Amino acid sequence: MVTNRKRERLLFFLFVFPALFAFIIVVIVPFIIGIGYSFVEWDGLAMNPAKFVGLQNFKALFSDARFGQSALHTLIFTVMAVLCINVLGLALALLVTSKLKVNTIARTMFFMPNLIGGLILGYIWKFILSDAFKAIGESTGLTGLFFNWLLVPNAALAALVVVITWQMAGYVMIIYITGIQAVPDEVMEAATIDGAGAWRKFFSIELPLIMPSVTICTFYSLSNCFKIYDINLSLTGGGPGTSTEMFAMNIFNEIFSYNNYGYGQAKAIMFFLLIAAVTITQVAFTKKREVQL
Helix, strand or coil, rough: HHHHHHHHHHHHHHHHHHHHHHHHHHHHHHHHHHHCCCCCCCCCCCCCCEECCCCHHHHHHHHCCHHHHEEEHHHHHHHHHHHHHHHHHHHHHHHHHCCEEEEEEHHHHHHHHHCCCCCHHHHHHHHHHHHHHHHHHHHHHHCCCCCHHCCCHHHHHHHHHHHHHHHHHHHHHHHHHHHHHCCCCHHHHHHHHCCCCHHHHHHHHHHCCCCHHHHHHHHHHHHHHCCCCCCHHHHHHCCCCCCCCCHHHHHHHHHHCCCHHHHHHHHHHHHHHHHHHHHHHHHHHHCCCCCCC
């Protein structure tokens, strides 16, 4: 018995070790080194030694107007995108789990945008929202809706929301489908017999029972929207001006465009702490609303 347990532990270690080793080397070690960089002033050149400045980089964050603007842009974008992604994803899940004859084809079509890389997706939508929309507006006269969205700050931010919603809604749809299919049929049938309508059944029965799926989807969309970079780069490039520059782009520019490695790393640490605080709060909030049959 003891030998079998040791053997199982050895096999477990052998299977886990490669992934664990890669995670430590790729994530943990760079993260620890990055914390050290956040306390120095350095331009990234080996010939110039790093200068220890303590908490000076973190103090500078509170007077950095551009960083504050990127934080506001990211917050507005994330709130709008998370709502749109989850509402649309849940609506699609309800649609394809209904008695729709082409539900298999519909699932595939709705999920396909998630398979397109963020950079490619951004460039595709850049053409649609600029050249295509402008041509449609000029030919139809509907210039109030069809214009170059990427030249107007508020419209450019809305364009980011539209694109990431189009990309991620199909993925969260799959998770919501799993949650909906796990709702017992007898519970729904009992509600129907009691005279509950479709909306009452959804809000009183289905939604509480699929809260684990809501927790997962909200966490996934929240963390990904906070960390958005590829679509931000290819679709708007942070423009017009800096009106759509998000957290990740601001940090990238600080490090690789302005060569402020220490200050940029301090921004990254603050970014990590913010994401961790928001996502932990979200998970705790939605977990409390999960119910068990």
